[in-house]
Amino acid sequence: MGRVVHILTASLAFFFAHAQQPGPGISRQLLVWKDSLERPSTEDRVKRELIGRIFDNRDHLWPDTLFPHVLARLSYHAVDLTDDSLFLAINREARLVARSFRDTLALGSAYWDLGWYHEKTLQRDSAYYYYFLAKDLLQARGDLASTASLYRKMASMQNLLKDYAGAEANLVEAIRISGIEEDKRGLFRSYHMLGTNLKDQGLYPEALDYFERARGYLREIDGGPNEWYAFYNNLGNVYRASGNYQLAAEYYRQAIENDSLEYKNPREFSLYKTNLATALYALGRIQEAEKAYLEALAIRQSGGNAVDLASSHYYLARLYQGEGRDSLAENHLEQALGYAEASNSPERLLELYPLAAQIVPQEAPYFFQQYAALNQELLENERDERNRFARIRYNTEQYIAQNEALEQQLLLWVGIALGVFLLGAAAVVIILQRIRNQKLRFQQQQQAVNQEIFNLMLAQNEKIEQEKQKVQKRISEELHDGVLGELNGIRMVLLGLNGKSDPASLSMRTKAIEKLQGLQEDIRGISHELSNAVYRKIHNFTHSLTELAEEISLGSGLHFNCQYNQDVDWDALPGEVKINLYRVIQESLQNVVKHASASEVTLQMEGDSTHLEIHVRDDGKGFNPRLARKGIGLKNIQSRVRAIGGKLKVSSAPGKGTTLSVLLPWPGANPLAGSHPSWKYRNTETLETG
Known part of the structure; x- marks a missing residue:
């Protein structure tokens, strides 16, 4: 179990070292039990009896500080026994005690054991779930070696259920973590599993490439015979699946070339022997295949x-x-x-x-x-x-996202409260100082002068308030008397012209349209005065987008996946850029709901020091962009993207879903000419604008 086992073993060693000193509640008999329990040659029957004794006496034998680790270690020893009820009882208490002590290391170890138990009993969804929980806990503790092992465990469960994409993603993450740790054995195991994953998908050249990488790491760590035998067997499986039975047979022979394997691990030996026989059968060497099959059967009958x-x-x-x-x-x-x-x-x-x-x-x-x-x-x-795998990942991601949002809100409110407090304190200090100075400077002046100053301040405030009321009244009058009156007049004219096509009616329609255009300019002028208030509404850009996605999801039943690059300060974007991007994404999501017949939509926002990329992907029915008619929604999107100096690309094909992408430079960066690598789409019809 990686580093977790070493930590738990070290804790137990510390305890047993101190257990030799007489003390209340600690029995010397534990030393005898401990030695027998940790000895590899001890039979399962004896181990089961020892574990039962220790567990039954748990309440008065252990010091409190080590209690969670002792129970976690007992769970580790009990998981491989045939007594399921004993293991489940120990593991349940190990989890309860670890939670009560808030010991995430012991809790992660207990979850790991529970995942292995469910894997043995072929309950793969439950095994995946508990491996997932253990991974999160141990990753939070910084135990990267155990985290990588758990990613491989999760991938193994997914591979058995043909969730190849999910398994591949977890193996890539295991490779990343093992690379950080410079854990060559972990890299060997991850590349080995990834090669098998790609073999199961029928991607044989890619599988062989990863097997070669695994072979390189296996040489570096000077792997033992069992690791080499398993490697040769699985490499033979790739060649057999691809139809190269001759090479497959050669690798199977290398897997069983050491006769001692038959005695040390007869089950593995019989598996390799059976695989060799299958390759020989495919080559038409029937007698050799029959002999190998029968030899493997004889070994398996004894097992x-x-x-x-x-x-x-x-x-x-x-x-x-x-x-x-x-x-x-x-x-x-x-x-x-x-x-x-x-x-x-x-x-x-x-x-x-x-x-x-x-x-x-x-x-x-x-x-x-x-x-x-x-x-x-x-x-x-x-x-x-x-x-169920997807729901486990989704629910956990939602939980993490909610926690991050709450943390951001908490930090925001703490910052606001601190700022208000500091500002208030500074204001109080400044005001008190000014009052003190004023008293010293003007204590000889008459009350009339003070009253005059006070009256002037009141007059100034009244003027400011009057100016505010004038602006509000002017905007109200403009809308009511100007725009609304003109609209009523134009409406009456157009109603009277319904059904008429004579020249006089056409002339009156033209004049009415010209008036509408004039009203458009009036409304634009009024709206410009209020536009700054709109920009200030988007105070937390990613949070606003998340709320937008949740609102549309509730109304449409779509599943949304929002992905943001956490290294980008999205709130640092200018207000004009944020409001236009918000409207582009809003219009894109509404188009998906109206036209795409999709079940899932992904919003992905990436960026670096020079560029931003926004992608809205759906798994809907798609369309042919060359034949599609540009509607008002798409034209509005194009207009907004141009307004902020960006480029728009729509990629779709019938039955392939649709991807809408926006690329724009950071304010002040050199504009691009469409050469960014992410704009290179293949095998799709594209519609380019901008």
């Missing part, structure tokens, strides 16, 4: 693992069916089906049903029916679990 036995019997049934040895094929098929059902292995049954239809053709309809039902069930389960 008794039902999943492995179902696999061996499946491959032998396929081989004998291809060779026309029907009785042997049917015998191995029957055993394969029995072991697959006993192990509750739907994936193996899915392989067996088509083979069974060939070996027992009279029952083919039954097997095909079973295959269709099981395949549909597996697809639905995989889809549900992938959705």
Whole structure:
């Protein structure tokens, strides 16, 4: 368990070192139990008994400061035992105690154990969830090595359920963290898993590239035999999946070249042997393949693992069916089906049903029916679990975003309160000083002079208030008497001209339109006087956009994903840029709701010291930009982007969704000519403006 295990072990060592001194509530018997528990040769039965004794005596044996770490360590030892009820009881108390002590290290370790328990019991969505919780806690503690391991654990669960994109993203994050730590073993494991991930997606050249990177790190860390055997086996899997059976067989042979592996890890040895036999079978070397299959089966029969036995019997049934040895094929098929059902292995049954239809053709309809039902069930389960993965990530991201927003608001209010306090204190000091000086300077002046000064101040305030009222009254009169009166007059004229097409009517319509244009200029003049107030409304730009997305999401049912570059000071943008960008994004989101038939929209805002990029992506039905008609909404967007000196690009294709992108320079930077790398789109129809 990475660094977590070392920390917990160190805590226990400290405790046991001090336990040798007599003291109330501490038993010397613990030293004997501890030695037996940590010894690798101790049988599971003895370990289970020792863990039970320690757990039963937990209330009076442990010092409070180490209590969470002791329970976390017991959970670690208990997770690999066959006694599920004992593990779950220990793990539950370990989590409760860790929370009560606010010990995030012990809590993260307990979550990790619980994830491993659910992984062993094939509850992959639950395993992913607890690995996710452990990752967040240990990452917050700065335990990067354990964080990278947990990213790999999460990716493993996603890969099993064919959530390849999610698994790939987590493996890339594990590589990033291991690179920071210069953890070459972690880099080897991450690249190794990433190669397998790409192999499962059918991206064989890319998979081989990552396997070569993994090989380089494995050489640097001087990896042990087991790591090399696993590496050769998985590399052979890539070549076998790509159809290069000769190279696959060579790597499988390297995986089993050391005979001692058969005795040290017979299960792994039988797996590599089975893979070699499969490659030989594909090469047409039937006798060699049969021999290897039977040798692997003999090893697996001594181990008794039902999943492995179902696999061996499946491959032998396929081989004998291809060779026309029907009785042997049917015998191995029957055993394969029995072991697959006993192990509750739907994936193996899915392989067996088509083979069974060939070996027992009279029952083919039954097997095909079973295959269709099981395949549909597996697809639905995989889809549900992938959705649960997404919900776990989404809920956590939402929680983090809400916390960040609350922190920003708290900091803002603290800053405002501090500023007001300092300003008030300074004002009080200044006023008191002025009063003191005034008393010293003017104490001989008469009361009449003081009254005159006071009257002048009142008069000045009245003038300021009168000027404010004049401006408000003027704007009100302009709107009511000028604009509203003119609009009523034009409306009456146009109503009277309805249905008329003679020259006099046309002339009157033209004059009415000219008056409307004049009114437009009047309204623009009035609005310019009020425009500064609008700019000041956007005080927290990203928060305003988040609120906008939430409002539209509530009304439309769309799922929004907002991504901001935290290194960019978005609030430092000029007011004109912020209001125009806000309206562009608002119009884009409304267009998605009206026209795109989308289920998800992503708002991505990136930037550096010279440029800003804003992308609005949806997964809707898309359109052909060359055939599309430019509506008012798009024209308004174009106008606003030009107004702030930016460039607009719309990328879409039928069935591919739509991406609206805005690129603009920071105020004062040199304008671009459209050469930024992110503007290079491929395989899409584009509409360019600006």
